Amino acid sequence: MSEQMQFIGFSIEQARLFIESIVKSCLQENNLSKxxxxxxxxxxxxxxxxxxSAPTLRKFVQMSLIRRHDLGERKKVxxxxxxxxxxxxxxxxxxxxERED
Structure with missing residues (x-):
């Protein structure tokens, strides 16, 4: 079971700022903010x-040569x-x- 957190004593604004800082930190750690x-x-x-061509690009994605982001089932960016x-x-x-031995 995952840990739970309760915002006791936080105003809505304080909770929002706290969560926002966590999200920004995670984005920076994973270099996703770019x-x-x-x-x-x-x-x-x-x-x-x-x-x-589109088939070639798809093949490059399959081969992990080109990065693609899936934003849902039909949205690829x-x-x-x-x-x-x-x-x-x-x-x-x-x-x-290539080296020859």
Whole structure:
């Protein structure tokens, strides 16, 4: 069973500020606050930015090469900053020469 917390002696405003500070702390720890300030991109926009087809982008997501955020069953979004990071990582992986032993 999970722990429970009661706000005894807190005004509604104090409870709101307390919860808000916890949420902000969690967002910072998980580096999610960056994504919230960006406008989400749909699959069509993401494909256009990185220059691939929708099936290719889906394959990249399946292979965990590109990050996607699922906001419900039918709403899938991407963030520009993450796309840029993922593409840089993919390019650096493909440019590394293979070692011969």
């Amino acid at each position: 994504g919230l300030s960006e406008t989400p991109l749909n699959i069509r926009q993401a494909c256009k930015i990185i220059g691939v 991407f963030y520009l900053s993450e796309l840029e990071e993922d593409i840089k990582r993919i390019r650096s992986m493909s440019q590394k020469p």
